[in-house]
Amino acid sequence: MGGNQHTNPVTDETRADVRRLHAEGHGRNEIARRLVRSPRTISVLAAEMGLTFDRTATEEATRARVADLAEKRAILADALTDDALRLSAQVWEPATVFNFGGKDNTYEHRQVPEPPALDKKALMAAATAAAAQxxxxxxxxxxxxxxxxxxxxxxxxxxxxxxxxxxxxAEQAPPADDEGDGDAP
Structure with missing residues (x-):
């Protein structure tokens, strides 16, 4: 009956206690706690006596947990859809472009009406990934x-x-004549 069968053997009194507590409506884990036995021992004894435990509460708890997880997935999916929409919108919004560099490691930036093509590509890839997830x-x-x-x-x-x-x-087009020195980021 388990690892402690020699130090704590199952007696007729133990069986009677299991039967009595089961009849009182106690569950397997509660009986195990009261008799200081493992839940597995109680399950084996109950099966030997033809006793079964009501699993309605466990089934209901499992259904509730599954429903909770489905709700959390729906909330996450909703957030990812919102992310995809925000990222898609950024493709056509004003942006700041910047550059670090030169011998003095300077920082320059400027506002542009839309992100550069590579940034648009990255935004669309991120939006696609969020929508797919x-x-x-x-x-x-x-x-x-x-x-x-x-x-x-x-x-x-x-x-x-x-x-x-x-x-x-854009990369293949010749530069326009009205673009100053060309050092702007």
Whole structure:
């Protein structure tokens, strides 16, 4: 009956106590605590006597825990969707570009109407990752929602491709004549 069967053997009195406490409605763990026995010992004794324990409370607690976890995943998915939207919006908002460098290791910055192409690409990649994680946590419930989600990810990927093409074109274009000394960041 376990590791302490020689120092604390199960007696007829122990069996009677298990039967009595079970009849009073006590659960396995409570009986184990009262009799200073392991829950496994109580389970074995109860099975030998044909006794079962009501698992309704355990089942309800498990259902509640599963529901709590689903709610937390939904909250996280909602936050990730919000992140994806904020990141996507930043692609078209004013930004500060900066540069460290030169022999004096100077810092220069300036405001631009939109982030540079590489920054747009990074923002779109981050937005896509956030949207994808949101969808993994809480997949759409029907095909219509799935198509909408795939469309969102597709639009983000199309935006990334456009930013990349724009960056490539900008790098290949000759510099404009009205750009001062060219040292500005």
């Amino acid at each position: 949101s969808l993994r946590l809480v997949p759409p419930q029907d095909d219509a929602g799935n198509e909408a989600a795939q469309s969102l990810v597709g639009q983000l990927m199309t935006g990334l491709a456009a930013v990349y093409r724009q960056q490539q074109a």
